[in-house]
Amino acid sequence: MKKTIAILLFTLVFQAVIGQSCNTKNVAVLQGSYIPMYNDTSNVEIDVEQFNMDVTAVTNQQYLAFVKANPQWQKSKVKRLFAEASYLSHWQNDTLLGPNVLPDAPVVFVSWFAAKAYSHWCGRALPTVDQWEYAARADHDHPNGNSEAFKNKLLRLYESKHHNHQTAVGKGEENYWGLQDMHGLIWEWNLDFNSVLISGESRKDGSLDRNLFCAGGSLGSVDPVNYAAFLRYAFRGSLKAHYCLKGLGFRTVNQ
Amino acid sequence: MKNSIYIFVVALATIFVSCQSNAHRDQHNLIPEEQVDSFPETSIFNIEHKWLNQFGDTIQLKDLAGQPIVMAMIYTSCNFSCPRIVADMREIESLVPNDQVDDIHFVLISIDPEVDQPDTLKAFMIKNVMDENRWTLLTGTTDQIQDIAAVLGFKYKKSTLMDYAHSNLITEFDKQGNWLHQTEGFDGDKKEIVRILLEAL
Numbered sequence: 001m002k003k004t005i006a007i008l009l010f011t012l013v014f015q016a017v018i019g020q021s022c023n024t025k026n027v028a029v030l031q032g033s034y035i036p037m038y039n040d041t042s043n044v045e046i047d048v049e050q051f052n053m054d055v056t057a058v059t060n061q062q063y064l065a066f067v068k069a070n071p072q073w074q075k076s077k078v079k080r081l082f083a084e085a086s087y088l089s090h091w092q093n094d095t096l097l098g099p100n101v102l103p104d105a106p107v108v109f110v111s112w113f114a115a116k117a118y119s120h121w122c123g124r125a126l127p128t129v130d131q132w133e134y135a136a137r138a139d140h141d142h143p144n145g146n147s148e149a150f151k152n153k154l155l156r157l158y159e160s161k162h163h164n165h166q167t168a169v170g171k172g173e174e175n176y177w178g179l180q181d182m183h184g185l186i187w188e189w190n191l192d193f194n195s196v197l198i199s200g201e202s203r204k205d206g207s208l209d210r211n212l213f214c215a216g217g218s219l220g221s222v223d224p225v226n227y228a229a230f231l232r233y234a235f236r237g238s239l240k241a242h243y244c245l246k247g248l249g250f251r252t253v254n255q
Numbered sequence: 256m257k258n259s260i261y262i263f264v265v266a267l268a269t270i271f272v273s274c275q276s277n278a279h280r281d282q283h284n285l286i287p288e289e290q291v292d293s294f295p296e297t298s299i300f301n302i303e304h305k306w307l308n309q310f311g312d313t314i315q316l317k318d319l320a321g322q323p324i325v326m327a328m329i330y331t332s333c334n335f336s337c338p339r340i341v342a343d344m345r346e347i348e349s350l351v352p353n354d355q356v357d358d359i360h361f362v363l364i365s366i367d368p369e370v371d372q373p374d375t376l377k378a379f380m381i382k383n384v385m386d387e388n389r390w391t392l393l394t395g396t397t398d399q400i401q402d403i404a405a406v407l408g409f410k411y412k413k414s415t416l417m418d419y420a421h422s423n424l425i426t427e428f429d430k431q432g433n434w435l436h437q438t439e440g441f442d443g444d445k446k447e448i449v450r451i452l453l454e455a456l
Contacts, residue, residue: 079296079297079301080296080297081296081297081298081299081301081302081406082301112405113402113405116401191401192401192412194404194405194408194409194410194411195410195411195412240405240408241405241406242405
């Protein structure tokens with residue numbers, strides 16, 4: 001019996017060594033529905049199935065393990081099609097963070113392609129906009145934090161602390177689901193960041209969301225007071241998949 | 256002893272399965288590690304996905320290297336803007352001099368993998384009287400479509416069961432897969448596009 005346990009332990013350890021170290025703490029976000037800030041058919045609730053989300057954003061340390069195992073994603077080797085020149089520009093070199101980069105801080109300066117590849121490597125995925133927004137609207141005590149106090153707090157966070165990639169993850173208060181740093185630490189990539197047609201050119205596009213920037217567009221949005229959500233939608237609409245920005249990282253969900 | 260051998264075999268099997276799953280995950284990587292190719296860093300031929308064309312053949316974008324490419328994303332059951340996109344591409348085709356038109360390739364990538372299978376794409380090609388030597392229609396997985404859409408800056412979203420809201424883009428690439436030009440909407444200057452394509456020959 002002792003032998004059995006020993007061998008099983010050996011197996012587990014061996015697997016841990018050959019496997020990758022992206023086992024992060026994650027929590028279940030139970031199914032429900034929400035009304036997106038912008039919707040093609042106004043005020044229709046979107047159903048969100050239960051999913052499982054990382055408690056915190058992916059850190060420099062975790063991302064380092066990924067690029068060590070996948071050299072094609074190291075900063076000197078990545079193809080420009082998949083990541084612009086600023087990719088991991090704050091790191092000392094391909095496999096060294098350097099003295100100015102906190103291992104436990106969220107990794108930033110990563111492109112959508114890179115974030116997607118990391119997620120796949122972990123057997124996970126990037127959250128969709130619906131998943132992310134649904135999880136992010138929770139305050140500490142409610143799955144749907146819609147108090148004025150919560151909104152004002154978010155506004156202050158978005159005004160002040162964003163782009164703070166020098167702070168370790170997991171310092172923020174847990175929301176209802178147990179998620180941390182959904183607001184105020186960094187912006188986060190979504191799998192379908194390009195699904196909402198909110199670009200400046202959206203009137204030229206075959207867009208059902210064209211009311212967004214037409215006159216009076218904001219009146220059509222569900223909650224004009226929720227300026228923080230507006231900022232996120234506008235930000236996503238401005239992104240391109242190869243962009244690597246100072247305040248933009250990601251977390252993963254189950255596939 | 257027998258017992259330990261049994262456990263050892265189980266342990267080995269577990270490791271094997273774990274390695275298998277790693278190998279499976281690696282398939283998702285856009286660039287295989289060993290890959291040594293001669294395309295520029297910004298070339299779309301760096302995307303290694305395998306697609307099915309209108310004849311059910313498996314192809315990669317780099318199989319189209321060597322000819323300037325005119326590319327758009329559509330879905331065949333689309334009634335409004337996709338026919339206009341295709342019409343615009345056919346207008347470009349018609350403006351290329353006869354002796355040079357075979358040197359340019361036209362690519363349509365479907366954003367609706369459920370409906371657009373190779374036979375659907377072939378029927379679409381025939382219905383639209385497209386020359387099969389000049390036109391390639393591709394279908395792939397949602398994951399692949401996302402990647403191409405991301406490269407093109409193509410925005411899309413399923414709006415109802417049947418329809419998508421989407422950008423209207425026609426993008427030109429040179430022989431090496433480098434971005435040449437992109438038109439948004441329907442009012443592009445086709446003559447200018449043809450000039451750019453011919454220059455890239």
